Amino acid sequence: MSRPTSGTNTYRGRYSEPVPTSNLTTEEDDFPEFELFDEGADSEATPRAYPPDGASLVVQNVDMCQQINKPNHFTSAYDIQNLVVRRGLEFLVRVTFSRPLTPGDDFQLEFLIGANPSPSKGSLVVVTFGSRGGGSWSGQILETQGESLVLGITPTADAIVGKFRTYVAIVTDSGLQRTKRDASTDMYLLFNAWCPEDAVFLPNDAERREYVLNDSGVIYQGSVGAVSQRSWMYGQFERGILDACIYILDASQMPIYNRGNAIKVVRKGSAMINSQDDNGVLVGNWSDDYSMGKAPTSWTGSVKILLQYVNTGVPVCFGQCWVFAGVFNTFLRCLGIPARVITNFSSAHDNTGNLKTDLIFKPDGTPDRRHTRDSIWNYHCWNEVFMVRPDLPPGLGGWQVVDSTPQETSDGHFRCGPASVTAIKEGLLCHPFDSGFVFAEVNSDVIFLKRDRYGTLTPFRVDKTHVGQAVYTKAVGGTSPLDITHNYKYPEGSAEDSRTASRAEEYGCERDHSELSDAQLSVTISAGQCLLGQDLNLIVDFQNQGELTRTVHAHLAGSVIFYTGITANHFKDQDFSVTVPAYQMERVVLKTTAQEYMSHLGSQLCLHFVVTGQADDQSVSAIKVIDLQTPSLTLTVSGQPQVQQEMFVTVSFTNPFSFPLQNAYLAMEGAGLMNVRTRYYSAIDPQASISWMESFVPRLDGPRRLVAVMDCNNLRQVSGVADVTISA
Helix, strand or coil: CCCCCCCCCCCCCCCCCCCCCCCCCCCHHCCCCEEEECCCCCCHCCCCCCHHHCCCEEEEECCCCHHHHHHHHCCCCCCCCCCCECCCCCCEEEEEEHHHHHCCCEEEEECCCCCCCCCHHCCCCECCCCCCCCCCEEEEEEEECCCCCEEEEECCCCCCEEEEEEEEEEEECCCEECCCCCHHHCCCEEECCCCCCCCCCCCCCHHHHHHHCEEEEEEEEECCCCCEEEEEECCCCCCCCCHHHHHHHHCCCCCCCHHCHHHHHHHHHHHHCECCCCCEEEECCCCCCCCCCCCHCCCCCCCCHHHHHHCCCCCCEEEEHHHHHHHHHHHHHHHCEEEEEEEEEEEEEECCCECCCEECCCCCCEECCCCCCCCCEEEHHEEEEEEECCCCCCCEEEEEEEEECCCEECCEEEEEEEHHHHHHHHCCCCCCCCCHHHHHHCCEEEEEEEEECCCCCEEEECCCCCCCCCCEEEEEEEECCCHHHHCCCCCCCCCHHHHHHHHHHHCEEECCCCCCCCCCCEEECCCCHHHHCCCCEEEEEEECCCCCCCEEEEEEEEECCCCCCCCEEEEEEEEEEECCCCEEEEEEHHHHHHHHHHHHHHHHEEEEEEEEEECCCCEEEEEEEEEEECCCEEEEEEEECCCCCCEEEEEEEEECCCCCEEEEEEEECCCCCCCEEEEEEEECCCCCCEEEEEECCCCCCCCEEEEEEEEECCCCEEEEEEEEEEEE
């Protein structure tokens, strides 16, 4: 039997029409200007009396009342020509007719979204006024002024989110007479965190302003004890971004009628922000080669990425976890879903359904990089969204983890969540979506294993506190970190923590149960912050809690690593010995010179040290990650800080290093202030200074931030910010 060739498949016999998956429409998708009633149509849908003097009723003008609606719906910041409103809340439309209405006149408003709109699917909504029954949205006449009516329209709190076409239809004795297609009356409908009936309702007003309306933010990076921050321009209100977010849903072929469901929208968005299997927004790249695109460290925010994706239809190169999280946050806030970026420090990876991270060492105590498969990222960024979860038992709504960084497949696609944070804390890993994977990221035990000459692995230490040491997000109304670790886990060793671990095992998470005797010998590593190009001192403390003096034969291994914990270059091996008296501590200071590590850095700025030691039958080990600190850009703002008044910003930098900075690419932007501007310098010589001035005209008032980033072949992660308050 022959099969149809590609492109000839038909929906005939399965659907009467293809499932609509695009918010973009053609003229064929719209209703005719005049539509005859079907035979046997409802007799109520005819004029109640003939108009006076036979004068027919004609619509002269439709005004979407943007000046009134946008402030009421908290959408004034959107740089868009059309009305933007939030569902579940009344908005106004002024309709001007050719004459005053009489009791015999009848009309209706129609809101259409996607192709082949249908009342049963919620993609065609008819709003009536007076006694005649209509669709699910309610309508009322608020004011009559001669030929004009002010109408109040209230969409349902679960309405489809996207771009609707608006029509006014006059009911005649034979059919409906509609207004012509008018793009200026198109209306964007969003999720509504202000509406108690909406699935994304957020009760706290300060949190709504932060997690829906704030268009800039801070993403935390680095490592525990040396947390750094990166400013990120979300820019969800910038021109073209709302259409870009709708385009992403269209590109995913998500059915129009599913787009009112917050769970389905965030899960689809989680898959589409990465390009791994669906031609989505961003290509991930965890290497040192970004020659086919832009280094992840060179982005200042989401706007340029999203607009490039929409304009080319091709995934943008390149992203890493904080870029995925920043762009996803823009997508979520733009559509009205409360969202925030989360950073998990010491995040376990490659541990699907497994709560063990295995670090393997050779018989001499040095790290066995060849056989170690698991990794611990210095940090990993994901997102949280706030919503009810009617699909889960009571109490599991609220903040939900969603992660668009492509790591593991979920139901066949690279996506993650929404996973209830409360469910993760309680070990309730039987609930959708992907809660077991997130649970492992914050709760894995680190198992230190020694591998003998025959390949047999023997555990010698278990660290239950290393993974998920801290979970941070930006505080509401500020730039300081908010520690939300307690949202994800109970205190280590508490009764609640043990109960959670046992429950997680019941749902299939494999844990370590090695029976190890209490170690009498231990080691810790500490170090202060270190500027790039400076020497580094590691303070190594050996603690002996036994009654015998111990001589430890120890080894220090130093590597340059990616922030994912993967080794980029190994640069140091040092053997040393230390004698530790009974019940005492002995300190050793180990120096690493800049000359040792600088030539191995590449574009990475993260050093990883492991101290291992052997004393008779006891093995010890400790890990220390050090993020090298980089210089900053200086931003100076001048001019009158007022909307529509020209201002200036100057970016300055002096190269403090003994080597030139090659191919320096600078980028700067500020949400509501200026779009992305760039500047290129082929080289910045040692001790040389640069100065770059740009003018801009603020579009939005309130507290605003400018962020600039410099990215060079031999130096990354140099940035600076300037905060300014713009008056209206």
